Amino acid sequence: MSDLPPMIHVTDDFSAAAQPPAEAMAALAAAGYRTVICNRPDSEVAPGERSADMAAAAQAAGLEFAVVEVTHEGITPDTIAAQRRALSDLPGPHFGYCRAGFRSSVVWALAMAGARPTDEIMASLARVGFAMPGLRDQIEALAAER
Template identity: 40%
Template structure:
């Protein structure tokens, strides 16, 4: 079972999830999944298509924004647009959850939704160090 890490009431991150984790996400009330992991990054990981099919079967919206290294400005903007309209709560994942929370935090900072110091604190509480990305 995946390690769902609640960041806010509307946003949670996780390391790589499985098809079974999608079913668990549905049971926990998640309404949107964002996959920040590129396909074929590691042998044996579920493909975006597999996770998307499970999400759709569970009635969960699905978006794939594969991030390699750090997110690009376009990926941050895409995430921001998705989060504005997404059914909540949202579960975002990648290999460790770090790319997901970094992309989310940069989108929050860019939109002015949350101050940088709050984002660093939220990251810390969820087990991620965002101070190098956001300062603070």
């Protein structure tokens, strides 16, 4: 798996990392991932690294692929809903990528609101070095809406 960036193993079913090269999709499949979720907007990457290129490489490796852009303007309710659909409708384990793995992990946490206990979500984030106590209230509010 030398083609892969260092992985953030948030749960047994979800990992995140910096955007890998398109050539790494076969390594992701070999590692047991079944779905790749692109959380990185095309405006951040060079030609050849855009979501369409990554989707083609993922599909060639036998992986499902979803695009759920997480921009620096913030995570919207539509973004959370799209991430939730990707996580629930596409087979796991899931691999999400962005610039460094942080946005992918945060949008995963928000998408899991109501599907997993808030304490479990927060502990998963803290275990991988993303202790964000301020996110708890947002997760609990989203869970209450589900």
